[in-house]
Amino acid sequence: MQASQPILEITGLTKTYKGGFTALRGVDLTIRRGEIFALLGPNGAGKTTLIGAVCGLVRPTSGTIRVFGEDMGPNWRHLRARIGLVPQELATDMFEPVIRSVRHSRGLFGLKPDPQHIEGVLRALSLWDKRDAQIRTLSGGMKRRVLIAKALAHEPELLFLDEPTAGVDVELRRDMWRQIALLRERGTTVILTTHYIEEAEEMADRVGVIRDGQILMVDEKKAMMERLGRTEAFIALAQPLGQLPPQIAAFPVTLTDEGRVLCYRGGGGEGASAGTSEVAELTKALTRAGIDYTGIDIHESSLEDIFVNLLEGPDALNASARGAGE
Ligand SMILES: Nc1ncnc2c1ncn2[C@@H]1O[C@H](COP(=O)(O)OP(=O)(O)O)[C@@H](O)[C@H]1O
Ligand SMILES: [Mg+2]
Known part of the structure; x- marks a missing residue:
């Protein structure tokens, strides 16, 4: 043939x-x-x-x-x-x-x-x-x-x-x-x-x-x-923050849990592993900014998460990610 x-x-x-x-x-x-x-x-x-x-x-x-x-x-x-x-x-x-x-x-x-x-x-x-x-x-x-x-x-x-x-x-x-x-x-x-x-x-x-x-x-x-890769990380902060410090404003992060948890969601657009290295960069930036954290929960979205996302829209992925972080 x-x-x-x-x-x-x-x-x-x-x-x-x-x-x-x-x-x-x-x-x-x-x-x-x-x-x-x-x-x-x-x-x-x-x-x-x-x-x-x-x-x-x-x-x-x-x-x-x-x-x-x-x-x-x-x-x-x-x-x-x-x-x-x-x-x-x-x-x-x-x-x-x-x-x-x-x-x-x-x-x-x-x-x-x-x-x-x-x-x-x-x-x-x-x-x-x-x-x-x-x-x-x-x-x-x-x-x-x-x-x-x-x-x-x-x-x-x-x-x-x-x-x-x-x-x-x-x-x-x-x-x-x-x-x-x-x-x-x-x-x-x-x-x-x-x-x-x-x-x-x-x-x-x-x-x-x-x-x-x-x-x-x-x-x-x-x-x-x-298109599909996503990384989520939940960084537990030692002290709650009222707002995002400018040093980390460029990262895809939000504050949740009354400022006690920094929530990262990224990696899409550059492949799943890109998210992991970006989280490493983020933690360095936190250290440089003098922001202490007590733990990181990092999570590569599984295909099933992505399916949920495909089926039910972006909110579903957020919801499952929150569940995983708690
Ligand atoms: N011999 C079978 N008789 C009836 N239903 C089956 C049989 N084998 C698989 N199925 C059903 O077909 C669907 C696909 O199964 P399968 O091909 O094993 O999926 P996957 O390998 O992706 O997990 C499932 O819902 C499964 O329950
Ligand atoms: Mg099978």
């Missing part, structure tokens, strides 16, 4: 589950070869259903899915062999040793055994030392690595990661991000779902936002983060 051809083209995809719930409503989505695409959305948005449809686990009600330039319908089996899936749920053969489980995943797709490839995958995920351990004996984070190893065992060109870092600690999350970046360097196309804006910000080339089974927007990450 040509390099310029999309690796995945979803058109008009609808899924109504038995029982009548419609989880996907006319989804159109095109994924470019070699990109990292983050699908962001709250619980129940339809992310796992969408992945399931592409991986042959969920039968679409209507719509078409083309992968590698071919229609998924009739060609399901041989196309699926070129797709990797790291599922959201940790359902795997818990009593198997790591290496057997990973080898098995390769065999499942009809590939010849390749001990060197399996070893490479296990080493890359820091699982080589654990290769003979039963999966059930590993920590949650290590189990998640096994799922990734299983998904990479058959050298997929297109890899889905369904909330790969939900509930894992920060260190492991960073480790996974490195793994994903390495995969991209090797030419694998990666589609991941996540709740974490930070994750999308770190990893993705493009971001799609899904809610209620509909794609709300798809954009280059940079452009989207500029």
Whole structure:
């Protein structure tokens, strides 16, 4: 297939589950070869259903899915062999040793055994030392690595990661991000779902936002983060202030709680991380102005906050931010 051809083209995809719930409503989505695409959305948005449809686990009600330039319908089996899936749920053969489980995943797709490839995958995920351990004996984070190893065992060109870092600690999350970046360097196309804006910000080339089974927007990450990123900080002042001192008037701040709390809201327009560094600047300015503070509560708005904002207008975001600060 040509390099310029999309690796995945979803058109008009609808899924109504038995029982009548419609989880996907006319989804159109095109994924470019070699990109990292983050699908962001709250619980129940339809992310796992969408992945399931592409991986042959969920039968679409209507719509078409083309992968590698071919229609998924009739060609399901041989196309699926070129797709990797790291599922959201940790359902795997818990009593198997790591290496057997990973080898098995390769065999499942009809590939010849390749001990060197399996070893490479296990080493890359820091699982080589654990290769003979039963999966059930590993920590949650290590189990998640096994799922990734299983998904990479058959050298997929297109890899889905369904909330790969939900509930894992920060260190492991960073480790996974490195793994994903390495995969991209090797030419694998990666589609991941996540709740974490930070994750999308770190990893993705493009971001799609899904809610209620509909794609709300798809954009280059940079452009989207500029529109959506927000940081809120609540700085508890040692002494109440009657009005904003001129030294900090240029910051996006307001006084609340009868002058006892300085409320910062910013970062939009320059990306989510810009807010954090601006808060650092703000605290320096406070110190220079001789204003003491007793605590800072800083909060990066989650995608769910942003959805609330999108749904109910700017007041809703303010209200949820106040709630978080109290
Ligand atoms: N097998 C199923 N039968 C009925 N409803 C389902 C089934 N699987 C998921 N759903 C519903 O479809 C919606 C989307 O689910 P899902 O795709 O898992 O969302 P997400 O992964 O974004 O959290 C949810 O409301 C969920 O309850
Ligand atoms: Mg899900």
